[in-house]
């Protein structure tokens with residue numbers, strides 16, 4: 657493992673780690689392909705790159721992730 661694709665924009669990303677410490681960015685602000693897994697209340701897990709994560713609202717839903725790829729901002 658290690659290589660994957662962002663569920664939001666589809667770009668190739670590197671998985672930084674597991675599903676731990678999801679929302680602890682700050683020390684890493686580089687959008688150089690690092691991604692994080694985001695788990696929703698319904699059990700859905702999405703892999704997202706930093707630009708996509710930053711584009712999501714404070715309380716994202718799976719539909720918000722899907723919208724990332726469709727709106728093409």
Ligand SMILES: [Zn+2]
Pocket residue numbers: 662663664665666667704705706707708
């Ligand atoms: Zn993305």
